[in-house]
Amino acid sequence: MAAVTVSPKFQVVIPKEIRKKLGLLPGQRIQLVVYGDRIELIPVRPIKRMRGFLKGIDTRVPREDDRE
Numbered sequence: 001m002a003a004v005t006v007s008p009k010f011q012v013v014i015p016k017e018i019r020k021k022l023g024l025l026p027g028q029r030i031q032l033v034v035y036g037d038r039i040e041l042i043p044v045r046p047i048k049r050m051r052g053f054l055k056g057i058d059t060r061v062p063r064e065d066d067r068e
Contacts, residue, residue: 014041
């Protein structure tokens with residue numbers, strides 16, 4: 001787990017090992033979500049990168065009558 005320091009301008013630097021692991025690039029947008037007393041940073045990915053991420057999912061689940 002990495003720890004960062006908040007600068008006087010309320011900026012933080014994401015450690016290099018985390019940037020590399022997530023493939024973050026300079027200028028990339030990150031969404032912030034607050035859960036109670038913690039902050040989660042979620043990289044905003046282009047929709048084209050999502051193509052195929054559900055490949056192989058079992059779609060034979062019971063559905064409501066109005067969804068068939």
